Amino acid sequence: MGIKRKYGIAFIAAVMTVFVGTGIVSAASDSNRNYNEGAVVAVAQSETYDGALYAAGQSLTVAGTVKGDVYCAMQTVTITGTVEGDVICAAQNIRIDGTVKGDVRVAAQTASFGGNVDGTATVFAQTVDFSSNADIAGDLNGAAGSFAIYGTVGRDVLASAETMTIAGTVGRNVGGEYNQLTVTDNASVAGAVRYTSDKDATIASGVVKGEVARTAPVSNDANMSKDFFAGAAVYFFFSMLLVALVMVLIAPRLLRVVTDNGISSFLPSLLSGFFFVFGAPFLLGLIAVTVIGIPLAGIAFLVWLLVLLLSAPIFSYYLGRIIVRRQDANRFLVMLIGSTVLLLSYMIPILNAFTLLATVTIGSGMVVMAFFNRYKRPTTPAAPALKTFKTKKVTS
Structure with a gap:
């Protein structure tokens, strides 16, 4: 049951990412046509696209060459040509x-591989299939309902799936959690097979060079606890992503103005944020001690809390601008990329503490810097000069 929930969460994440990418990002296509947005985006077989390719819409076809990375949020992605960088995409159907x-980092309903991945x-995905022509030089990681490997994986396989079928070549070890693991007589595993499951795997004789070890899953109570936290993490991810995208919809100019401070004046923003986050509560406490300053301290505390809440989407947009590095970037795509990187880093132990610290300090600092840069102290207008009159001396 725990495995079903785990791959279900992964599938929900894939579908939601597709919805966010193809729905909300495409809605902004009219505001920025320098990006590859529309119903169909294609790189023809004879075409070479020089630079990173950003695409959002219904379908992306790469039959030619892309001299850079591919970032996309589509319904259908087909790559039959060459991508000289990374492929980071969310789609309903992906075929490489x-x-x-x-x-390659992808989220989809169905993902099929029949080519070469050097990394x-x-x-x-819900369904993952690596045909006999597929060749992954590095590791293969992921989660799916159905996972099938008929090609070659140069290093390790680590996955979580309801069913895993290995009928190809694995250069090192196989690990993960599966409801049913099958290693056929056409397979070759150079290392060990260590997996977690309620059932013994079906493994053909002599195809695994190392040890075969099964670990029983933890108790149902522990599984329920893990699933609860996993579900809470997914809820947090998409709820915060929604907040970020709504904010970029209603206040795009504000986000750009505020994050300009972090890009042009990083150190002042960091120091301002550090003082604001850790120094302001101390000052508010001193004000509240006077008793008469309690209402003022209460209002200031609400402002402090509001800035902290705004620091997450602001820092997400800041990260997106650093990653994309294009002045004409689609603001929704910038926020989507930045928010995804930030929210995923929240889910990594130890790193999440440093991420949270950076978010509140730098994000708050950019808000404080923007306020003081735009604030002009009112001045009292100068009094008008008195007019002087010359008198003529009258002589009799």
Whole structure:
């Protein structure tokens, strides 16, 4: 049951990412046509696209060459050509039959591979299929309902799935959590197979060079606790992502003005944020001690709390601008990328503490800097000069 919930969460994440990418991002297409947005985006077989390719819409087809990374949020993605960088995409259906010289990180309903990936492949989908022509030079990671490997994986396989079928070549070890694991007589695993499951795997004789070890899943109570926290993490991810995207919809100019401070004046923003986050509560406490200053301290505390809440979407947009590095970038795509990176880092132990500290200090600091940069102290207008009159001396 725990495995079903885990791959279900992964599938929900994939579908929601597709919805956010194809729905909200495409809604902004009229505001920025420099990006590859529309019903159909294609790189023809004879075409070479020089630079990172950003696309949002219904379908993306890469039959030619992309000299850079591919970032996309589509319904259908088909790559039969060559991508000289990474492929980072969310879609309903993804098929990669060409060559990717970097890493592949995708989320989809169905993901099919029949080409070469020189780096690592990370796949979250309902159905994942690696045909006999597929060749992954690095590791293969992911989660799915159904996982099938008929091709070659150069390093390790680590996944979570209801059913995992290995009928190809794995250069090192196989690990993960599966309801049913099958290693056929056509397979070859150079290392060990260590997996977690209620059932013994079906493994053909002599195809695994190392040890085969099964670990029983933890108790149902522990599974329920893990699933609860996993579900809470997914809820937090998409609820905060929604807040960020709504904010970029209603206040795009404010986000750009505020994050300009972080880009042009990073150190002052960091120091301002550090003082605001840790120094302001101390000052408010001193004001409240006077008793008469309690209402003022209460109002100031609400402002302090509001700025802290705004620091997350502001820092997300700041991250997105750093990653995309284009002045004409689609603001929704910038926020989507920045928010995804930030929210995923929240889910990594130890790193999440540093991420939270950076978010509240830098994000708050950019708000404080923007306020003081735009605030003009009112001045009292100068009094008008008195007019002097010359008198003529009258002589008799």
